[in-house]
Structure formats: structure tokens, C-alpha cells
Amino acid sequence: MVLYKDIVDVIVEEFSQTVDFVAKELDWKNEHVILCYYSSMIDTAVVMEQLQTIQKRFESGKAKWGETAFTKENKFTMKQLKESICAGETVIIFPSSDNMISILLPKIASRGPESPENEYVVRGSHDGFVENLDVNINLIRKKLRSADLKIENRVIGTKSNSTVSIIYLTTKVDTEALDTLKERLDQIETEMMYSSGQLEDYLEDSIWSPFPQFLNTERPDRVIANLVEGKIVILTDSDPTALIGPISLFTFYESPDDFNGRVLVGSFYRLVRLASFFTAIFLPAFYIAVASFHFEIMPLELGEQVKSSVSNIPFRPIFEALLLELMIELIREASIRLPSPIGQTIGVVGGLVIGDAIVSAGLASNLMVIVVASTALASFVVPSVEMNTTIRLLRFPFMVAASLFGFFGIVIGSMILFIHLLNLQSLNQPYLSPVIPFEPKKIKAVFFRLPFYKQIPQHRSFYFFSKKGSKRNG
Amino acid sequence: MAKFTISNKQLFLFLFILQTGTVFISFQSRVINAAEQNAWIVFVIVSGLHLLLLILFDKYYKYFKMNKFEKWLYQLYWYSIVVIFLTYIDFVLKLWAFPLTPAFIVISLMAIISLYANLSKYAVIFNISVILIPFIFVFFAMLSLSTKDLTWTNFFPIGEIELKQWMEGFGKTIYAFIGIEAYLILRPFVQDKKQITYRKIALYQLIFTLFFVITIIYSLLFFSLKEIQIIPVTIMYLLKSQEITFLQRLDLFFTYIWMTWSVISITLFMFLGLHLYKTMYTRSIKFTVFIHIVVSILPAFFITREMVKKLHDGLLYTHLFFGILFPLFIMLRGWRKSLREKNS
Numbered sequence: 001m002v003l004y005k006d007i008v009d010v011i012v013e014e015f016s017q018t019v020d021f022v023a024k025e026l027d028w029k030n031e032h033v034i035l036c037y038y039s040s041m042i043d044t045a046v047v048m049e050q051l052q053t054i055q056k057r058f059e060s061g062k063a064k065w066g067e068t069a070f071t072k073e074n075k076f077t078m079k080q081l082k083e084s085i086c087a088g089e090t091v092i093i094f095p096s097s098d099n100m101i102s103i104l105l106p107k108i109a110s111r112g113p114e115s116p117e118n119e120y121v122v123r124g125s126h127d128g129f130v131e132n133l134d135v136n137i138n139l140i141r142k143k144l145r146s147a148d149l150k151i152e153n154r155v156i157g158t159k160s161n162s163t164v165s166i167i168y169l170t171t172k173v174d175t176e177a178l179d180t181l182k183e184r185l186d187q188i189e190t191e192m193m194y195s196s197g198q199l200e201d202y203l204e205d206s207i208w209s210p211f212p213q214f215l216n217t218e219r220p221d222r223v224i225a226n227l228v229e230g231k232i233v234i235l236t237d238s239d240p241t242a243l244i245g246p247i248s249l250f251t252f253y254e255s256p257d258d259f260n261g262r263v264l265v266g267s268f269y270r271l272v273r274l275a276s277f278f279t280a281i282f283l284p285a286f287y288i289a290v291a292s293f294h295f296e297i298m299p300l301e302l303g304e305q306v307k308s309s310v311s312n313i314p315f316r317p318i319f320e321a322l323l324l325e326l327m328i329e330l331i332r333e334a335s336i337r338l339p340s341p342i343g344q345t346i347g348v349v350g351g352l353v354i355g356d357a358i359v360s361a362g363l364a365s366n367l368m369v370i371v372v373a374s375t376a377l378a379s380f381v382v383p384s385v386e387m388n389t390t391i392r393l394l395r396f397p398f399m400v401a402a403s404l405f406g407f408f409g410i411v412i413g414s415m416i417l418f419i420h421l422l423n424l425q426s427l428n429q430p431y432l433s434p435v436i437p438f439e440p441k442k443i444k445a446v447f448f449r450l451p452f453y454k455q456i457p458q459h460r461s462f463y464f465f466s467k468k469g470s471k472r473n474g
Numbered sequence: 475m476a477k478f479t480i481s482n483k484q485l486f487l488f489l490f491i492l493q494t495g496t497v498f499i500s501f502q503s504r505v506i507n508a509a510e511q512n513a514w515i516v517f518v519i520v521s522g523l524h525l526l527l528l529i530l531f532d533k534y535y536k537y538f539k540m541n542k543f544e545k546w547l548y549q550l551y552w553y554s555i556v557v558i559f560l561t562y563i564d565f566v567l568k569l570w571a572f573p574l575t576p577a578f579i580v581i582s583l584m585a586i587i588s589l590y591a592n593l594s595k596y597a598v599i600f601n602i603s604v605i606l607i608p609f610i611f612v613f614f615a616m617l618s619l620s621t622k623d624l625t626w627t628n629f630f631p632i633g634e635i636e637l638k639q640w641m642e643g644f645g646k647t648i649y650a651f652i653g654i655e656a657y658l659i660l661r662p663f664v665q666d667k668k669q670i671t672y673r674k675i676a677l678y679q680l681i682f683t684l685f686f687v688i689t690i691i692y693s694l695l696f697f698s699l700k701e702i703q704i705i706p707v708t709i710m711y712l713l714k715s716q717e718i719t720f721l722q723r724l725d726l727f728f729t730y731i732w733m734t735w736s737v738i739s740i741t742l743f744m745f746l747g748l749h750l751y752k753t754m755y756t757r758s759i760k761f762t763v764f765i766h767i768v769v770s771i772l773p774a775f776f777i778t779r780e781m782v783k784k785l786h787d788g789l790l791y792t793h794l795f796f797g798i799l800f801p802l803f804i805m806l807r808g809w810r811k812s813l814r815e816k817n818s
Contacts, residue, residue, distance in 0.1 A: 112659050183757040202665070293572075297723045408571065411730050415587045415737065436601045438483075 004032050007095055011036060014078060015085070023473070029059065034093040037080065041088035046226040050103045066101045076100040086161055108132055113139055118239070118385050124260040125221045125404035129240040133163055133471035136235050136242070139220040140167065146174070146226060154185050163237040164320035167223075169338040172230040177427040178247045181232055196241040198235065203243070205425045210393055212252070213426040215244040220396070221256050232427075246427035248434070249445045253277070255383040258449040266449030272381065274447065279378035280391045283323050285398035285410050287371045293406030307367040318403035320364045324372040325396070327354060332376075475521050477520055478596040479665040486678045488660060488742060491603040492653040494685065495739020496559040499566075499709045499732055500786075501686075502693040503651045506702050509643025511628070512635055514690045516643035518649070521683040524651050526799065531654075535661040537808030538801060545750045548655075552747040552782045553769055555652065556740050558785045560584065561773040563736050565782050570710065570729050576772050584733075585770035588741040592748055597744045602738055607730045611684075616724055617692055617709075619716045621662045624695035643676050645790060650686055656746055744769070 002040060008023045011034070015021040020040040026033050037047065050070055050096065057065035067072040074080055076098050084091050088106020093099075102470060117125035125143075129136045138153060152166045164185065169176060181203065188202045194215065204213045218240045223233050226244045234243040244251075253273045260264035291310050293301045313320055331350030337342035355373070358364045382388045394417070401409030424431035434442035442448065480488075481579050505513040540548065563584065564577050572580075635643075653798050664670060693708035704710050707815075715726035721727060747765070776785060 043487050140783075294723075294726065297721060299717075299720065299722050302720075303722070315587060405575070405583075406572070407581075407726075407730050408567070408733070409736055412587065414581045415605075415734065418585070419591050419594060419598055419602065422601055423594050430597075436604050438604065 003035065004095065007093075010030045010036055011078075011081070011093075014082065021085075028092075029054070029093075031094070031096050034095065036085055036086065036091070036093065037090040038085060041106050041108075042090050045107050046101055046107075047090045050090075050105065051092075052102075062432075070104050072104060073103045074100050074102065084163060102168075108134075110135055113220075119217060119219050119222070119383065121219075121255065121260065122258045124256050125219070127220050129220065129235075129242060131238060131240055133165060133235055135165070136220075136240070137165065140223060140233075143220060144169075144224050146203065149227070152182075156185070156188050156199075156260070157193035158191055159191040164199065165235045166192070167227065167235065169230070172228065173232060174230050174246070176427075177429060178232055179426050181234070181245065189451070193236065194238070196234075196239040196243055198234050199236060200243055201247070203234070203427075205428065206423075209420065209424055211421070211424060211431070212249070212384070212390065213245065213424070213431070215251055215384065215405050216241050216386050217244065217384075218242070219256065225256070226251075233310075233470065234432075246429040248423075248426070249421065249431055250274075250314065250435075252382060252384040252387040258288040259382075261449075263449055263451050267447075270449055271447060273383070276378035276381040277391060280375055280382075281394050281398060282414075283375045283378070284325070284371055284395055285402035285413075287368070288317045288321055289400055289402040289406040289410060290402055306367060308365045312362060313365050314362070314369075316403065317368070318399060320368050321372065321399055322396075324358070324364050324368060325375075325399075327358070328372060328376050329392075333447045356363040381410050418470045478600075478663060480600050480660065481677045481685045482664055482666075483508065483673060484600045485660050485664055485670070485676075485767055487603045487607075488600060489653070489656055489678070491606060491735070491738055492656055492742045493651060493682065494637045494735070495653075495713065495742075496562055496736040497652065498686070498689065498735070499707050500562070501646065502690050502708050503702050503706055504646040504649065505643055505690060506694055506699070506708075508646045509639055510635055510699055511632055511641060511694065512640070513694060514687050515632065517641065517647050517687055517690055518683060520644055520647040520651070521679060521686075524654060525624075525676060527654065528657060528679060529672055530701045531657050531801070531805075532661065532670060532672070532675060534809060535658050537805045537812060539808050540750075540804060542704060542754060544800075544804065545754060547800075548796065549747040549750050551792060553765060554746075554767045554792070555789065556588075556743050557772045557776070558789060560745075560769065560787065561776045562782055563733060564773060565779070566707065566710075567729070569640060569725065571787055581773050582770045583768050584737045584740065587737050588744045589763065589766040592744055592758065592766075594734045599742065600742065604737060606735055606738060613686070613728070613731060616713055616728060617688070617717065618726070620692065620696055620712055620770060623715070624692070625698075626695060628695045628698065629691075635686075644649065648790055648793055649786070651797065653743065653797070655797045656742075658801055658805075659746055659749065676778050705816040737798070 004025050008025065012024045015023075018038075020445050022039050023035070023036045025032060026035045035051075050068075053068060053359045054066060054071060057068070061412075064073075065073055074084075076093055076095075081091055081093070084100075085215045088108060090103040092101045092103075094101075110130050110132035113127045116128035119128075127139055129139065141149065146169065148169045149169045150168055150170050154166070155162045156162050156164050163354065166178075166181065166185070168452075184203050188199075190202075192196075193199065200212075200214055201207055206213065214225070214234075216223075223244065225240050226247075227233060231244050231246065234245075253270065254271075255273075258270055261269075290297060291306055295307060298306065310317060315323075327350070331347060331354075334350070337343075338346060355369055357370055359366055379388055379392050382391065386398070391453065396415050398410060401413040403409075405412070422431055422436065430437060433439070434446060492724070493525050505516065532798060537699075554745065560581050586627045591602055661670075672768070689709060692712060693702065696712050697705060697708060702708060710725050710728070713728050714723070716724045744766070748758065748762055751761055776782065
């Protein structure tokens with residue numbers, strides 16, 4: 001008996017004597033066993049039921065009595081014990097035979113698969129991922145009933161032991177991208193894996209780029225559409241966000257709504273969204289350049305209006321624009337942090353009251369309010385939060401460049417941005433595909449919602465493909 | 475040795491932007507002043523000769539093997555072109571856009587673009603010109619606005635000039651073909667060697683010729699010959715006279731399109747030089763930065779109307795040497811060498 005007590009003490013010590021850890025002796029026919037679990041991570045009734053099932057199998061003398069659908073037999077080691085217990089399993093240790101049986105039924109807290117608030121769609125599925133890997137995989141499998149769908153797991157984080165799932169369709173996946181992704185996952189060395197954002201940092205090709213190189217989504221329908229296109233999905237056990245790669249810039253402008261609505265309507269709004277990319281980045285810079293340097297470019301009447309509205313403002317257009325942009329950013333941040341009914345009020349108060357007051361006080365012109373508000377609207381059109389924040393950030397350097405050099409500054413800035421986008425890759429694949437490298441057959445799918453969902457694998461590299469299939473690059 | 479491959483489309487796009495680049499707004503008045511109404515005919519003839527040259531290049535590019543000295547000579551030539559073009563761009567921008575901004579700021583910013591692109595991967599260089607494709611159509615759309623103002627009788631008389639004028643016209647036209655030697659440098663990198671046929675070369679030359687001939691014809695029909703004598707950049711003045719509902723100054727808008735075009739053209743010239751450097755030396759980043767600093771400092775010494783004109787005139791002769799005579803000599807030497815090796 002002393003022997004068992006010693007083992008229990010050692011185990012309790014190994015688990016830091018935490019109050020929710022339970023390790024106790026149990027009678028098992030002619031011997032004693034030790035039962036270990038975290039009381040916070042199991043459902044006692046379910047575990048007891050399983051325990052009874054195993055005991056019955058043991059007593060009936062079955063050959064592999066310890067192996068059932070929900071149990072697993074292992075050699076006992078302290079490392080294995082820690083991994084199992086931390087995963088929410090209940091472990092029965094058999095000191096006499098140095099074996100252990102794990103009951104694989106952890107109780108993981110999870111909410112229901114509700115519609116994600118940051119990716120709202122008008123029509124279509126309202127399912128959303130949750131903070132539970134099994135539920136998320138279930139949501140995918142529910143819609144993609146294919147034996148081709150393969151899921152591979154990696155455990156990341158020496159302390160957190162977080163599970164990361166790589167999901168892809170074996171018949172569609174681009175193997176080069178898959179190998180790259182696996183290689184990067186295997187190279188991760190960290191103690192803790194907090195979120196999908198942290199994982200993204202490890203997996204991205206260029207971490208200092210303002211552009212996201214993985215598509216973030218909480219929508220199973222979006223994940224499935226991308227899986228069918230040959231892309232790879234990464235899910236973590238602590239986050240409802242799925243990372244999708246390799247992607248191109250244009251992937252961020254596709255919304256499930258495009259494919260749920262009419263062909264023409266979907267195409268029209270796709271074009272509006274793409275145009276919003278340019279509006280959101282360049283409109284304030286363009287206005288600043290015109291107001292500061294290039295009045296003459298506009299028709300006489302409009303030029304006069306701009307002149308007269310600017311002449312009553314005590315600041316240069318750049319300060320006017322920065323003031324308003326900052327105000328918009330503050331309103332945005334405030335409305336995110338507050339509960340939604342108050343958040344909406346903040347939006348109204350900020351947008352209408354402060355906006356009107358700023359103009360009345362003569363701190364900004366009416367035209368600048370129109371420009372900044374249109375820019376904010378254009379940036380919110382993007383169906384991806386990451387891309388939205390990216391383009392919101394990008395307009396600031398363009399505004400500064402326009403205030404210093406006018407159109408010349410915008411042109412120089414645009415060229416730097418373009419070269420950066422040419423350099424950028426997602427899992428080693430070109431970010432501007434299929435526009436660069438130019439693929440005429442695929443390009444229409446970028447700008448228009450075609451009458452049927454045509455699954456086209458993304459371009460793999462900077463190569464062009466000839467009719468015969470030989471590849472040429474640049 | 476650099477390892478990259480390109481498609482035939484990338485090769486021709488590279489060549490098109492390289493050759494049109496800075497010169498496409500400045501050479502029309504020179505050709506028209508020299509050959510009057512026959513300017514476009516002169517251009518078509520010279521273009522035909524260049525088509526033959528391209529075919530010759532394509533047939534014998536394997537023999538174009540330079541030694542170290544020749545590589546340095548070519549680098550010097552291309553870096554000089556960049557300096558001259560930067561001088562010219564700043565000169566034009568000073569006239570049309572910002573007279574007060576110091577030259578070194580404008581030139582440095584343009585050089586930074588080239589530096590960034592040349593420090594990037596090869597794919598950037600061969601794809602950067604794609605940004606200009608929509609601008610080509612925008613340019614012609616802008617140009618077409620002046621169609622209603624063209625005086626069609628300016629087209630005639632044709633053929634009534636003397637031999638001297640024809641010859642002078644030929645000389646000025648050559649200006650549009652600067653950079654043709656890039657074909658010899660890049661041709662070996664086309665992945666599928668058989669992909670480039672004479673038909674494709676002819677198609678490229680046809681598009682190139684049409685691009686320039688249209689601009690010559692519009693200049694010729696919009697202005698009288700006397701007006702062209704005092705207008706150095708006809709295209710700019712032509713666009714200045716056009717207005718659309720939401721844009722008063724088309725010329726100003728076009729200036730920035732042309733500037734983008736020119737900066738990319740300069741980037742491509744710098745690439746050619748740096749590419750040759752990389753074939754000789756492995757460590758190239760420091761040199762890339764150094765040469766960009768040099769080419770952005772030098773133009774500050776030349777930005778006067780007279781100097782710009784002198785440099786431009788000088789380019790014609792250097793092009794004849796580096797674009798035609800020298801490549802032919804190197805290819806002939808290479809051919810003889812391979813013949814000797816074969817016999818021995």
C-alpha cells in the first residue's frame with residue numbers, strides 16, 4: 001500500500017498539486033490501480049460509465065479488454081501521462097504491469113456554431129466555427145462529404161500542447177504548397193500557441209508586409225469553397241478562425257454572398273468591392289494632392305469649390321485629413337470595444353455629431369468630410385477584416401506622400417506598393433495571381449461571379465503554362 | 475551566373491517598355507522636323523530594317539558572347555542611358571509639373587524605385603511592366619480625343635523631300651530603337667527556345683511600329699510644320715489642348731503616366747547593366763546600391779536645355795554602335811570561333 005501512496009504523491013507533485021487534479025487508488029479485482037484526471041475537464045458520469053465498461057470487459061476475460069472506441073492502452077510514462085491528462089483524458093495506471101488506459105472523453109467547453117459577427121452574409125449558411133476543433137471539423141465534414149478530405153494534426157507548443165489541424169482535399173491540393181506548410185509547421189519552436197494570429201506569424205512568407213498572406217475566416221462555407229479550389233485550411237484547437245492558403249490578393253474580395261446571389265448582382269458587387277480597394281487607399285491622397293498642388297487638373301467650377309472650401313480652414317489639407325481619419329479610427333475602435341447597442345450609438349454620435357461639429361468649428365472642410373467618410377465606407381466593403389485593416393493603414397503613407405509631392409508622391413508610392421505586391425507570396429505562390437503572372441482564362445473569375453462555381457486551382461508559381469503543359473517562368 | 479527563365483511574352487513586353495520608355499513623347503517633333511510629312515514613312519522603313527536586325531539577332535544570338543571588357547562597356551552604355559533619361563525626365567517634370575522641387579529629390583525617388591525592383595527577385599523585373607498595359611490603352615484613348623481637331627490635309631504632300639532630309643529623318647528615327655540590344659541579352663533565357671518564331675518577332679515589330687506611327691501621325695495632323703518647329707514635346711501640347719468633363723488638364727495626368735513608364739524603362743536598363751555585372755561577380759548588392767547612387771547624382775550636373783539636347787544627340791551615335799555594329803561584330807567573332815572549333 002505504501003508503494004501506491006508514493007506513486008500517487010509523485011504524480012500529484014508532477015501536476016503541481018493543483019486543486020483540480022485528482023489522483024486516487026482504486027480496487028481492480030486483485031490489485032490496485034491509480035485513477036488520474038482533471039476534475040475540471042471531465043464529465044464524471046460519462047467517465048464512470050466508461051470505467052464500468054472496461055471493468056466488465058476485464059472481468060469477462062476479453063483479449064484486448066482495455067481497447068474500446070473511447071479508450072486507448074499505452075505504456076505508462078510520466079510524459080505520456082501528462083499529455084493525456086492535459087488533453088482532458090482520464091487515465092487508469094496499472095503499476096504492476098507499467099501500463100495505462102486513457103479514457104478519451106474530455107469535457108471541452110464550447111459554444112454553439114453561431115453565425116460569425118465579423119463575416120455577416122445576407123443569404124446563405126449562418127454556421128460559424130467555434131473554439132473546438134472537433135466541432136469545426138464536424139462542420140466541414142457535414143458540408144463536404146468526401147473521402148478525399150484529409151486531416152493531419154500537429155502538436156505545437158511545449159507547454160500549451162495545442163493541436164493544429166491541416167485540412168485539404170488529397171485530389172485537389174497543391175503538393176508544393178502543402179510541403180511548404182508542413183515544413184514551416186515542423187520548424188515552429190515555442191512554448192505557447194495562443195491563437196491563429198500567432199500561428200500566422202510563423203507561417204507567413206513575409207511577416208513585415210502589411211498584406212495578410214492567409215485568408216482568415218470563421219465561415220465553414222468559405223473554407224469549403226477554398227478546399228475545393230485546392231487550398232489548404234489550418235485550424236487550431238483554441239480559435240474559431242481558420243487560416244486558408246495559398247491565396248492571392250483577389251481572394252480577399254470574394255464573398256459567399258457573390259455565389260448565393262444572382263450572377264449579374266454578384267459580379268456587380270465584386271467589381272464594386274475591387275474598386276473600393278483603390279478608393280480606400282488613394283482617395284484621401286488624391287484629394288490632398290489636388291487641394292495642395294493640382295487645382296488646375298479639375299474643371300474650373302469644381303476647382304473653385306475646392307479652393308474656397310480649403311481657404312477657410314486654418315490647417316493644410318494633410319492635417320485636416322489626419323484629424324478626420326484619426327477621429328474615424330477612434331470611433332471604429334470605440335464601437336468594437338463596446339457592447340453592440342452602445343457601439344451603434346457611438347457610431348451615430350461620432351459620425352454625425354462630431355463630424356458636423358468639426359465642420360462648424362472650421363477645423364475641416366465639408367469636402368474633406370465627404371472624402372474621409374467615402375474612404376471609410378470603401379474600406380469597410382472588403383469582406384475580410386485583415387484586408388480591411390491593411391488598406392486602412394496603407395492610406396496614411398499615401399496621404400503623407402501626396403502632401404509632400406502631390407501626384408508625383410502618389411505615383412512613387414504606388415510603384416513601391418506594386419513592387420511589394422510583386423514580391424509578395426503566399427506559401428511561395430504569387431500574390432497577384434492570376435493577373436500577374438497573367439492567365440487570361442482565369443482572370444474573368446477574379447472580376448466576375450461566373451454563372452457556376454468553377455473550381456480552378458490557384459496558380460502555383462511565377463510560371464506560365466503552355467498549352468502542352470510545359471512551364472515557363474519569369 | 476543568374477538563373478532565371480522567361481516566356482516570350484515577358485521578353486517582348488520587356489523590350490517594348492524598354493524601347494518606348496522615356497523617348498515616346500520626345501522624338502516625334504525631331505523626326506517631323508527632319509522628314510516633314512514623310513516622317514511616318516521614314517519610321518516605317520527604319521522599323522522594317524530593325525525587324526531584319528531582330529531576326530538576325532534571333533538567328534545568331536548564341537554567338538553573342540562578350541568578354542569582361544565588353545560587358546563593362548555595355549554596362550557603361552546602359553548606365554549612361556539611365557543618366558541621360560533621368561536628366562530628361564527631371565527636365566520635363568520641371569517644365570510641366572513641379573518647377574520648385576530640387577532635382578536631386580525627384581531623381582533620387584525615381585532611383586529608389588529602380589533600386590527596390592533590382593534588389594527584388596527576377597520575377598519582379600519581368601512582371602513590373604504589366605502595370606503599364608492599361609496605361610497604353612489610356613494613352614491612346616486620350617490621344618483619340620483630339621481626332622476631331624486633326625487637319626487631314628497636313629498629311630500631304632508625301633515624298634517631296636530631298637535625300638538629305640530622308641537621311642536626317644532616318645537618323646532621328648533611330649532614337650526610338652535604343653535598347654534593341656537587350657534582345658540579345660535576354661533571348662537565351664526564353665525557356666522554350668523554339669517558342670519565338672519570325673512571325674512573333676514580326677508581330678512585335680508591327681505593334682511597336684503602330685504605336686510610334688500613330689503618335690507621329692497625330693502630331694503631324696494636329697500641328698502645322700511651323701508649329702512643330704517650336705514645340706519640343708508635341709504629345710504633351712496636344713493633350714494640353716484637350717478637355718474632358720471631369721479632367722481639365724489631360725497633359726498633367728499624362729505626365730505622370732509617362733513618368734511611371736519612364737521609371738520602369740530606367741529600371742529595366744539598370745537591370746540589364748546589373749545582370750551583366752552579376753555574370754562577372756557574385757556579390758552584387760553593394761554594387762547595385764552604389765550604381766544607383768551614382769546614377770542619381772550625375773543628372774544634377776546636366777539639367778539644362780542645351781545639355782539635354784546634346785546628350786540626346788549623342789545617344790543616336792552610341793546606339794548605332796552599341797545597338798547594331800558592336801553586336802554584329804561580337805556575333806561574327808563568336809560565329810567564326812565556333813566554326814574554328816568545329817573544324818579543329
